[in-house]
Structures are given as C-alpha cells and as structure tokens.
Amino acid sequence: MRQTFVDTTTELLAEDPRTAVVLADISADAFAPAMRRHPDRVLNVGIREQLMTGVAGGLALTGLRPFVHSYAPFLVDRAYEQIKLDMGHQDVGAVLVSIGASYDGSAEGYTHQSPGDVELLDTLEGWTVYVPGHSDEVAALLRAAAGHDDRVYVRLTEQENSQAYPDGSRLRVIRRGGPLVVAVGPMLDPVLEATRDLDVTVAYTNTPRPLDAEGLRLLVDGELVMVEPYLAGTSARQVAEALGGVPHRALHLGVGRGEIRRYGTWQDHARAHGLDAAGLRSRIAEFLW
Amino acid sequence: MTLTALPTDPLRPLIRRLTGDEKHDASSHSTLDVLWVLYDRILRLTPETADAPDRDRFLLSKGHGPAAYYAVLAAKGFFPADWLDDLGGWDSPLGHHPDRVRIPGVEVGTGSLGHGLGLAVGVALGLRAQGEKARTFVLLGDAELDEGSNHEAIAYAAATRLPLTAIVIDNQSATHGWPGGIAARFPGWVTAMVNGRDREQIEYALAKRHHDRPNLVVAAVEPKWSNR
Numbered sequence: 001m002r003q004t005f006v007d008t009t010t011e012l013l014a015e016d017p018r019t020a021v022v023l024a025d026i027s028a029d030a031f032a033p034a035m036r037r038h039p040d041r042v043l044n045v046g047i048r049e050q051l052m053t054g055v056a057g058g059l060a061l062t063g064l065r066p067f068v069h070s071y072a073p074f075l076v077d078r079a080y081e082q083i084k085l086d087m088g089h090q091d092v093g094a095v096l097v098s099i100g101a102s103y104d105g106s107a108e109g110y111t112h113q114s115p116g117d118v119e120l121l122d123t124l125e126g127w128t129v130y131v132p133g134h135s136d137e138v139a140a141l142l143r144a145a146a147g148h149d150d151r152v153y154v155r156l157t158e159q160e161n162s163q164a165y166p167d168g169s170r171l172r173v174i175r176r177g178g179p180l181v182v183a184v185g186p187m188l189d190p191v192l193e194a195t196r197d198l199d200v201t202v203a204y205t206n207t208p209r210p211l212d213a214e215g216l217r218l219l220v221d222g223e224l225v226m227v228e229p230y231l232a233g234t235s236a237r238q239v240a241e242a243l244g245g246v247p248h249r250a251l252h253l254g255v256g257r258g259e260i261r262r263y264g265t266w267q268d269h270a271r272a273h274g275l276d277a278a279g280l281r282s283r284i285a286e287f288l289w
Numbered sequence: 290m291t292l293t294a295l296p297t298d299p300l301r302p303l304i305r306r307l308t309g310d311e312k313h314d315a316s317s318h319s320t321l322d323v324l325w326v327l328y329d330r331i332l333r334l335t336p337e338t339a340d341a342p343d344r345d346r347f348l349l350s351k352g353h354g355p356a357a358y359y360a361v362l363a364a365k366g367f368f369p370a371d372w373l374d375d376l377g378g379w380d381s382p383l384g385h386h387p388d389r390v391r392i393p394g395v396e397v398g399t400g401s402l403g404h405g406l407g408l409a410v411g412v413a414l415g416l417r418a419q420g421e422k423a424r425t426f427v428l429l430g431d432a433e434l435d436e437g438s439n440h441e442a443i444a445y446a447a448a449t450r451l452p453l454t455a456i457v458i459d460n461q462s463a464t465h466g467w468p469g470g471i472a473a474r475f476p477g478w479v480t481a482m483v484n485g486r487d488r489e490q491i492e493y494a495l496a497k498r499h500h501d502r503p504n505l506v507v508a509a510v511e512p513k514w515s516n517r
Contacts, residue, residue, distance in 0.1 A: 045441070046448075050437075051410065051445055055408075057408050059418075061396070061415065062415030062421075082438075090408070
C-alpha cells in the first residue's frame with residue numbers, strides 16, 4: 001500500500017501543480033525522485049511532526065493541496081493539536097496518509113502503534129476517513145482526495161484482503177444471509193473466514209467516515225456486528241445515530257484498549273485482540289446465537 | 290526618534306473601546322508599535338487586497354491580547370470601528386483570540402501558543418512554490434518561545450534558507466527567561482534588535498529583505514513585570 005501511495009502521489013505531483021507532499025523523514029527515500037523533480041512541493045522537514053502539520057496548514061492557506069505522511073502514531077497521536085488548530089480551526093484541509101495502523105509495528109512495540117487514530121479524528125469536525133483493504137483500492141481514494149480541499153485521512157496497512165473492492169465507499173454487500181456483519185478495510189478476509197458457515201450478511205466498506213448511514217438502515221434487521229481494525233467501538237456513536245429510533249442490538253469488535261506488551265507479528269496481535277478468524281467467529285456466534 | 294502615545298495617536302481611542310480584554314492588557318499593548326508600523330508602512334496589504342494571492346502575509350502567532358491588533362485593523366479599515374465595542378460578545382466577530390474565519394484581514398486564528406511560526410513557514414513555502422514574491426511576517430512573544438514547536442520551525446527555516454520574517458516582542462515575560470538572549474535561539478537567521486517603541490527603528494529593520502535567509506527582528510519593550 002505504501003508503494004501505491006508513493007506512486008500515485010508522485011503522479012499527482014506531475015499532473016496538478018496544486019499538489020504538495022510534506023514528510024518528517026518517514027518514506028523520504030521513496031519520495032526522493034519526486035523531490036528532485038518538484039523541490040518546491042515535496043518537503044521533508046526532518047523529524048518534526050508538529051512542524052510537518054503546521055507547514056501543511058500553511059501550504060493549504062496559500063491554495064495548495066498538501067499530502068502529509070508519516071507513521072500513524074507520529075502523524076495523528078503526536079501532532080493532534082496541530083491537526084485540530086492548523087487545519088480545522090483555520091478552515092483548511094489536507095490529506096493525511098499514515099502507515100503502521102494499529103499493530104503493523106508489532107515488533108517495534110506500542111510506541112509505533114496507533115489503534116486510536118480514527119477515534120482521535122472523530123473528536124474533530126469534517127474528516128473523511130479511508131481504510132483501504134487492498135492496495136488496488138488506494139490510488140482511487142487518493143485521487144478522490146486530491147480533487148477537493150476538505151480534510152481526509154487515509155489509513156494504510158500491511159494487512160490486506162485477497163480481493164479489492166473499488167466500490168467500497170458505501171456498504172457493499174459481499175454475502176447475503178441473516179444478521180449484518182460489517183467489515184471495515186482489512187477486516188474483510190478474517191470476517192469472511194470466521195463466518196464461512198454462519199448465516200449472516202457480510203458487508204464491506206473502506207470509508208468508515210462518513211459511515212454509510214443509509215446503507216446501515218437498509219441492511220440492519222435487528223442485529224449488527226461492526227468489525228473494525230482500530231479501537232473497538234470507534235463507530236458506536238455513528239451506528240447509534242444511523243439507527244436512531246430503530247430497535248437493534250449491536251456488537252462492536254476491534255482493537256482492545258489494553259496495551260499488549262508483546263512483540264511478534266501483526267498476526268500475533270490480531271489474535272491477541274480477538275481479530276483473527278477464530279476469535280471473531282466465537283464472539284460473533286456468541287452474540288448472534 | 291518617534292515614540293508612541295502622541296496626543297494625536299489614532300490607536301489609543303480605539304484600544305480604549307476594547308474594554309472587555311483586561312486580562313491580557315500588558316501583552317496586547319506590547320505589540321502596538323510593531324503592528325502599526327507593519328500595517329502603515331511595510332505590508333503590501335489593504336482591505337481591498339485582503340484576499341489577493343500576491344498580498345503580503347502577516348500572521349499573529351501570539352494571539353493573546355489582540356486589542357492592539359484589532360485597533361490597527363480597524364484604523365486601517367479592515368472592519369468597522371464599531372466592532373471594537375463588543376469584544377468577546379456573543380454577537381461579536383472579535384474574540385479574546387482572533388478567528389480568521391470571522392475577521393477580514395486576519396490570516397490565521399491563533400490563541401494556543403506555538404502554532405504561528407510553523408504555519409508561517411508553510412505559507413512562505415506555499416508562496417515560493419507558486420512563484421509569488423509576497424513577503425511573510427509572523428509575530429511571536431518571548432514567552433511563546435517556550436513552546437517547543439517553535440524550535441522545530443526555527444531550525445527548519447534556517448536549514449532551508451527560507452526568506453520569512455519573524456518578529457519576537459520581548460517584554461521579558463518568559464518564566465525562565467532566555468539567558469544569552471533571544472537571537473541566540475535563532476542560529477542561521479539574520480537578526481536585528483530594535484526598540485519596540487521606536488517606530489523608525491522598527492520600520493528600518495522590517496523593510497530590509499534578505500532573500501536567502503530567514504529574518505528575525507527582536508523588538509524589546511518595557512518588561513511585563515516591573516519587580517523582576
């Protein structure tokens with residue numbers, strides 16, 4: 001996904017003179033050719049995430065469209081007030097593109113993990129959030145984000161589904177059956193495996209913000225399971241608002257709030273948070289039957 | 290030497306109308322002469338060009354105590370002087386910290402310290418990338434330099450030889466001070482020290498342009514606490 005991001009953004013830099021990229025050392029090597037071609041619009045500020053975000057706000061104030069990129073905890077957690085004030089409060093936008101997600105940095109430890117990034121952005125106004133489940137979904141999302149001036153967060157990860165769904169901006173039904181299970185981004189493959197022989201409807205989206213409220217109302221018939229690759233319950237408010245007045249039971253699965261002080265692989269961490277197929281299956285089945 | 294508080298000064302009666310902001314009284318007045326010189330003699334900016342892409346940019350980073358800022362903007366016609374009578378009111382566009390969305394001519398909304406210099410670096414880079422020759426100015430307070438975010442911007446502007454102008458109003462309000470001086474915190478910048486109440490000195494320092502280096506003007510005014 002990172003390479004697709006670098007390739008697409010490099011194309012955008014050549015196509016649209018409004019495009020700019022702001023980095024804080026992460027991925028600077030990958031952008032080196034683009035930086036040589038567009039030295040005024042590809043800016044690496046060094047290991048300075050507050051400045052990276054402030055610079056993006058300043059670029060946007062002059063009419064450019066900045067893409068801002070780092071590891072998720074440094075991009076979102078660390079410079080949260082810059083995101084709040086240098087973008088939102090200034091009434092300007094940017095495209096924040098993170099890598100690392102909740103636990104791609106499994107062996108790096110908690111310092112390199114951001115399970116709370118989407119929940120942090122949910123405290124702010126007007127953020128569209130893309131969580132692609134496959135590399136082939138990334139280019140179209142970035143190109144859509146380049147075409148306007150609003151605030152967009154793109155959450156890239158190493159965990160990918162086996163198949164891309166280019167029409168994942170709304171809830172896309174993958175399998176029809178009983179109660180609805182919604183899989184966000186890379187949660188689709190484990191959800192499909194977990195529910196292979198269960199009578200459920202599985203729907204997919206790579207755009208949790210804004211959440212497809214209309215699709216939820218159409219698909220929910222009494223029960224709903226949300227499976228998200230960031231903090232469990234992050235979408236609980238959005239689901240409650242979408243289904244306001246409609247009696248329903250909801251189970252929200254995602255990354256737990258407790259810190260897992262272990263290393264290993266992202267698959268190990270998925271298992272520890274109950275987000276592998278076996279963990280999902282037991283909790284979904286327990287909730288529905 | 291031209292000092293302030295001349296009997297005919299148009300700003301004093303405007304500031305007096307801003308009675309709601311007592312808390313930040315000392316800080317608001319410390320910026321008065323620098324702001325007047327900027328808007329009266331330096332900035333290529335008028336109410337008519339407030340949205341022009343090639344206008345000079347002025348960012349008030351130190352959003353605390355904006356009385357002098359509001360008085361100067363009103364005196365220059367960016368908004369009616371009547372607005373000054375309801376500072377911080379429900380129906381007023383003027384808060385105790387300025388909001389760019391509400392006030393014509395205000396480039397950035399500030400209040401939380403340590404945001405203006407990073408934004409100004411971005412503005413200067415954005416103007417440069419688009420071939421604009423407009424200048425970028427940003428005003429900070431000496432206590433505001435406590436915020437570490439400033440030092441990210443100071444180092445990067447020097448490393449990239451970015452031609453923006455930062456003004457630090459020094460009223461010795463930083464709790465632990467800046468032993469060795471404020472300019473020593475801006476390595477690689479072209480620095481000037483002026484009397485922040487001497488409009489000729491301020492104008493001379495701000496009019497100079499160094500195209501390949503960031504510029505710092507430290508404007509010293511009377512200390513915030515006279516008992517130190």
